[in-house]
Amino acid sequence: QQQLSQIAKFSTLHPRPYGQKYEYGTAGFRLLGSLLDSVVFRVGLLAALRSRKLDGETIGVMVTASHNPPDDNGVKLIDPQGEMLEASWEAYATKFANAETDDELTKEYLAVAESLNINLDSPANVVFARDTRASGPALVAALKDGLAAAAADYADYRILTTPQLHYIVKCINTAKTATPYGHPSEQGYYEKLATAFQIVTKGKPKPHVITVDAANGVGGPKLKELARYIGSDYLDVIVVKDEIDAVEKLNYQCGADFVKTQQKLPLGVQPAPYELYASLDGDADRIVFYYIDEAKKFHLLDGDKIASLAAMFIRDLIAVSGVDLQVGVVQTAYANGSSSKYLSDILQVPITVTRTGVKHLHHASQLFDVGVYFEANGHGTVLFSNSATKALESFEAQNPGQQDAVTTLLSLAALINQTVGDALSDLLLVIAILSHKAWGPSEWNLTYTDLPNRLVRVVVKDRAAFKTEDAERRLVEPKGLQAQIDALVKKYKSGRSFVRASGTEDAVRVYAEAATRLEADELAVKVSDLLK
Ligand code: 16G
Ligand code: ZN
Incomplete structure (x- = not known):
């Protein structure tokens, strides 16, 4: 009862922007940071419930928008073994975020607790961290309010990469088991990785220096720290794009998403031929590698x-x-x-x-x-x-x-x-x-040569009309469309193409590959034309 009145009271400090709709998608909630205050507060409430449902196991909350532009932010929940939030709870997250009034929010909170038999007086444990975005600190303050209102115990791990927080969540929840995952701290993470790397590469020649574009995000300082633990006897890393204080530079013309989608070098990076380069994304859970040859041709290793x-x-x-x-x-x-x-x-x-x-x-x-x-x-x-x-x-x-x-x-x-x-x-x-x-x-x-491919984003009236089967490789609806795609694909050597609705944008995506660049492009255009 006291918890409910606390929630209602704190919630007035974190009002939901009028008319804004939210959805907990594959990447959690993600949109402009300025629209997320109420959402993060409410995610705090849900994290407390999730922990209580799981007998007080520790739940993680990560505040990040990964490879998105600097003004965006996002939030997602991490389950006890360091996995993504169980899918059935995504709907609760969406409901909480969209509750119209403080009163409706407390009712939703109580409804979830009642339907899942959650004892609101039982312990709740939550840990959280954020990336380097400017909107992060204020969102973390909102999160703390949510956790306090829901009477959860929490620990602030400050700035971490997303995978570091996943690691810490698993460490905490396995600490008292026969197979503890590691020490639940940032240092524990570096020590575990550094030791393992030293053993794996023992007796092998010291690797060639690698240059890493950190997308001007959290991965930069963390990689430097990791390299310090590994030691320069084992590894030389040069970190570029590491200006985390220039918040507007985050993911700007650099980073894994930029390099993969544009198929080109990060702005200002000029590799020497046949040297290994890599790019991280803004929260360091993605990486792609690349090099240039003597003709300065760019080769992506995705x-x-x-x-x-x-x-x-x-x-x-x-x-x-x-x-x-x-x-x-x-x-x-x-x-x-x-x-x-x-x-x-x-x-x-x-x-x-x-x-x-x-x-x-x-x-x-x-x-x-x-x-x-x-x-x-x-x-x-x-x-x-x-x-x-x-x-x-x-x-x-x-x-x-x-x-x-x-x-x-x-x-x-x-x-x-x-x-x-x-x-x-x-x-x-x-x-x-x-x-x-x-x-x-x-x-x-040299292990294999990529088939030329093209990804096209097509805006349609209703992307929900696009239903797939067979791991999104075939369309079931709109009826008849798949047969038309099949007929086109047949005309191309090594042709393959599929259409699926995006889970993160209001559009459908068309993928096509074929034996040559020209054919892949042509197939992508022709399949896209079928959607109009
Ligand atoms: C999300 C997914 C990512 C996927 C992408 C596809 C997670 C954590 N992230 O970012 O794995 O590649 O969506 O986006 O699951 P799309 O549905 O817009 O093509
Ligand atoms: Zn990411």
């Missing part, structure tokens, strides 16, 4: 290339170790056709295709002993199942080669963030593999 590299390396290590484990790869329809062909025909690893969105990939990859997932945009990770880790730990190696492979695999499981795609952890993974293979970026790029 999420598909990372997945293939990781799957190849892990598959080979498993083979050497003699442990009976299977590595599998999870992709979305956006994965380049050449990457899928390479994985299935050359590496002969199983592939699962899921709908777009991290939570779908994450869940599908938990079904493998070792599940590799990356979206083409550079978000991804490698999950080691509990049984795989146990099998490796208890394996009795017959020779030093096997022992080496087992040690490397176990260190990889520590190096690779097990909660979510993590640009810093993925960076170390790629560097470690290249150093094992004595490869530069061009050798890595």
